[in-house]
Amino acid sequence: MIHVDHVSHAYTPSGPPVLDDVALDITRGAVTALVGPNGAGKSTLLAAVSRLLGPDHGRVVVDGVDVARAPDREVARVLAVLRQDTRLSARLTVVDLVRFGRFPHSGGRLTTADHEVVAASLAHVGMADLRDRYLDELSGGQRQRAFIAMVLAQETPYVLLDEPLNNLDMEHAASVMRVLRTAADDLGRTVVVVLHDVNMAAAWADDVVGMRDGRVVARGRPAEVLRTDVLREVFGIEIPVVTVDGSPVALHWLPRAGRHPMGVGQRY
Known part of the structure; x- marks a missing residue:
């Protein structure tokens, strides 16, 4: 299990926190998606978990290993990280x-x-x-x-990926998520992935963590997080949610709340 123990961090001493007392346990063997608006702290949290960043306060423990104190090689045998910039x-x-x-x-x-x-x-x-x-x-x-x-x-038992769907079309994005899903299901890996598309998170993840202003404001199964009231708390806007074939779909592309295709499904 990844245990995030009240982690806080600011990039400057007088600046606002980019992580604000984040306490989170990430289930082993699952696909967990971190979602939220730009600047919510998703990538910073991933960096703290992977020791790419040392938080100002708190600690991260992965299967009993304190990532800030363990030797590099020990951490590298527990965590594998794919950053945004792969040039x-x-x-x-x-x-x-x-x-x-x-x-x-x-x-x-x-x-x-x-x-x-x-x-x-x-x-x-x-x-x-x-x-x-x-x-x-x-x-x-x-x-x-x-x-x-x-x-x-x-x-490694844990695989962390920061926005791996950036600049990918729908086919390739789905292909990448399918690979991550099978890595959990077939290889037993614990996958933590930062995503901007809440519908990708709902379709492929076991757990969805919603972040805003450096805090975790929502956590649960996709159907528990993809609700209009919860998405309002995460993104600060009204997002209609319908069910399609039993799964929640957020209609975040609509010009204003309440306008959605007739016959798509039942609104949450």
């Missing part, structure tokens, strides 16, 4: 990229077992046939799946 200066093939995920285990000297993990990770994300393709020859969705294969190859 690389070196020209790498897909398989070379994925091999980086084995560094905490091999120190750069890959064994037969390491190569088997790399091959399995490529197969899991559907990139085995593109293993020798250069990253700059891939589409955006293929490239993102290659980076996900890298973090899966790290074989």
Whole structure:
């Protein structure tokens, strides 16, 4: 379990907190989506959990490991992180990229077992046939799946991803979420993902955490969070919610509250 113990952080001593006394337990083996408006603190929380940022107050404990105090290699065997910025200066093939995920285990000297993990990770994300393709020859969705294969190859129980759907079309976004869903279901990984699209969160996540102004203001199953009253608290706007085939869908693209296609479903 990831235990976030009253974490607070501000980027300047006199500035407002970007994380304000966040207390949160993230269930092991589930897909948890962090949602909320820009500036809510989602990416900062992910950075604190992954030790990319040291919070001013509080601590993060992952399966008994205090991430701020544990050695780098110990943390790298528990947490794998995919940040927003995945630009690389070196020209790498897909398989070379994925091999980086084995560094905490091999120190750069890959064994037969390491190569088997790399091959399995490529197969899991559907990139085995593109293993020798250069990253700059891939589409955006293929490239993102290659980076996900890298973090899966790290074989950590926890995988953290910061806005992995950025700049992806609907098909590739769904493909990435399907990979993350199967990573939890088939590989037993705990996945924590920052998303802007609440409907993607509802469709693929087990738990949805809504953040606003550095605080957790909502937490629950998708049907518990995708409600007009809850989304108002998270995003500060009226968002109609309907049911489609038994699942909640937020109509956040509508020009004003209350206007929604007739016959779509029952409003919450």
